Amino acid sequence: MSIQPQKTTLSLPVEIRWATRMLDGRIVISGDCITYSPASLRSAEEDLREVITSLKRKPVCLISRRRLRREDAVEKEHIILQGLGTRWVFLRPGLVSDTVNNDLSTVEKQFLRHGLMGALRPFYTTGKKAQEFVDPRGRRVVFRHDPERGFSVELFGGDPIRPKIEPSGEGEFDIDLVLNEPATMAVSRALAKMAYLVLCIRAPRLALSPLLNETRELIVHGRPKNYKPYSERFISGAWPGYQVFFWIEEREIGGGEAEPTRIIARLRLHHALYEISLAGGKLDAVSDDDTLYYPVPRKPGRRKRTITWRFGSISETGG
DSSP states (O other): OOOOHHHHOOOEEEEEEEEEEOTTSOEEEEEEEEEEOHHHHHHHHHHHHHHHHHHOSSOBOTTTOOBOOGGGOOSOEESSOGGGTOSSOEEOTTSSOHHHHHHTHHHHHHHHHSHHHHHTGGGGOSSOEEEEEEOTTSOEEEEEEETTTEEEEEEESSSOOOOEEOTTSOEEEEEEEEEEEOOHHHHHHHHHHHHHHHHHHHSHHHHTSGGGHHHHHHHHHOOGGGOOOEEEEEOTTOOSOEEEEEEEEEEEEETTEEEEEEEEEEEEETTEEEEEEEESSOOOOOOOTTEEEEOSOOOOEEEEEEEEEEESOOOOOOO
């Protein structure tokens, strides 16, 4: 069966969990999940436009918060990067400055073409594509997608691989990959932009509040002082698709009102799980062996990654 991401990702679940510290010291957890379709996303976008109108008399860019003239925003803005295989998760023209949009394209290409995301790009493309690596043990590893045959991982030469095979025929094996990692600043900005735009759809008044000023500054300018640490984890056996989760801490201030103090975003983008803080301090360091934590801006470099690949079936061929 061929995996066609644009057909299997026509939904975007966005969950919010609120952790409210009450005046008496209790922590109350609440929240829900909304799964967006192309139609409901357009409806949510209209709600966002109404909020913008109520907050500002004149149109402003969602990201830079500068005034927008009609001719300044004639392009649509993808919420989830189009290069991840989706074509419907976008905002229509008039919400994000074309200048901001175009300036971020280099950043987004780094995220898409390098590191773990770039290595497994055939996983979320819809046409023919192959990505080849030579691992430290001399095996040639090829990730391949073909519209007729689906997705496959091919290994040639070197030490024999010893997969763990279950009675059902499914199983898993480890692969060592030496990756050209992107600059961490580029990834931080790309993740922050996607998470921020999702929040604009899900909770527009919160997203447009001053609490997110540092995140907007990071997205637009990418200065070291605004860098936001993030974590990355490979999810073995993940199905094509996207999920976004927000953990929002707030404190009760009386009169039935609460003030948000911290926002953590978690994004599953196909096979990778990312976490980043949008407000209220940096993301806590991660001690999980399967999760990489990027605490500071770092230039592009090479890194060996061992990933556990889960498969539905395995076969041996000659050559």
